[in-house]
Amino acid sequence: MTGNPPLQLKPRLDLSIDHAQAIVSRVAPRATVREVVELRGGEISTIHEIVLTDATSHILKVYPASLQWKMAKEVRVLGLLDQADIPVPRILLADDTRSIIDLSFVLMSKLEGVVLGRRDPELSDRHQFAIFAEMGAALRRINDITLDSFGYIGPNGVWTPHPTNRAYMSAQFDKKLAEFCTRGGDKALAERLRSSIAWRSHLLDAADRPRLCHYDLHAGNVLVTPDGKPQLCGIVDFENAIAGDPLMDIAKALYYFTPKDAARRDGLLAGYGAIDRPDWEATIDLYRLACTLELWCWFAQIGKRDGLADLARELESSTG
Structure with a gap:
């Protein structure tokens, strides 16, 4: 095997209520975050459910720095599916500025199930x-x-x-x-x-x-x-x-x-x-x-x- 270090995936992110609130406020200024729950996901991204006080939820998907380009890719592909009769998440916000958290992320609608x-x-x-x-x-x-x-x-x-x-x-x-x-x-x-x-x-x-x-x-x-x-x-x-x-x-x-x-x-x-x-x-x-x-x-x-x-x-x- 080569001596290259393994690729770093699934960024460890302690997402505070304040950070979650700052993200949600970008798309819903009057919404209030009640809690943040880390969900099980794949091998690449870290996924959180952001629960609001009105019992609705959004999904936050955070990409590792080594693969941050996958954020723009996922936004693009989901856009291709806009007219297809398939239940897929809707992108609410995509951010690669690192102004709220130091990683690229998307905020998506939460699908039921x-x-x-x-x-x-x-x-x-x-x-x-x-x-x-x-x-x-x-x-x-x-x-x-x-x-x-x-x-x-x-x-x-x-x-x-x-x-x-x-x-x-x-x-x-x-x-x-x-x-x-x-x-x-x-x-x-x-x-x-x-x-x-x-x-x-x-x-x-x-x-x-x-x-x-x-x-x-x-x-x-x-x-x-x-x-x-x-x-x-x-x-x-x-x-x-x-x-x-x-x-x-x-x-x-x-x-x-x-x-x-x-x-x-x-x-x-x-x-x-x-x-x-x-x-x-x-x-x-x-x-x-x-x-x-x-x-x-x-x-x-x-x-x-x-x-x-x-x-x-x-x-x-x-x-x-």
Whole structure:
């Protein structure tokens, strides 16, 4: 492994009532903050719920200094979803001036519901199928949004535009294979992966238009009703969004499923609807390789070394 220190994520922020009040007053001068509660979130940002005296709430998402550009990206992507029939947060305030707190943040509307991951273990196969079908239908609507070029979305649009999906994914594979080796991965395995990717690269040509992809749709980024049959209340966390092939989005959504998760997989695909693409399952397998390679590089970058061996074994199995 390299000697570079792990990337610093999830800033530790002791958000006082006074700071929260100063933020809320920017958008609602007459509102009064009652309490501030830190919520569980992803690996990158720190998330607080700001509760007002009238019992309404806002969500404050604070970005680490090393990734503060993700604030502008999330604002941009949520703006693309304004006209889509998808429950997503509404941006109330975006601030990168560091005039209130010393980090970039967004203040968003709070969606109702609870994180699906909290309810998922208790749900029957029938209910899992139903809620993942709703997620699949929502993913389809996200993927219906077209963009001008393929590539990773940054704060001002696609960062490095590519004219085709093959050009974009080829550049991504090259970049991640190089990073894999730089961060201590087996160079012989990297060469086997490169060969495996090359003989399947024709599969990348079938995506002819860049589509908006959430690229992190899982039970931790979905809100559902708290009781009874779960119903979709919201989709959050668009920090990883790309302009790419919708099958890449499906591959990422299916990535963490195991054989026992058949109801979830079947529901997601049923809700998404017909996939009018030749060799779509083989294409998803290629994108699964991309997801695994990305995850290996991410774990190495943030110092999460315990999972690297299992991911390397999965990469090895994908070369056959």
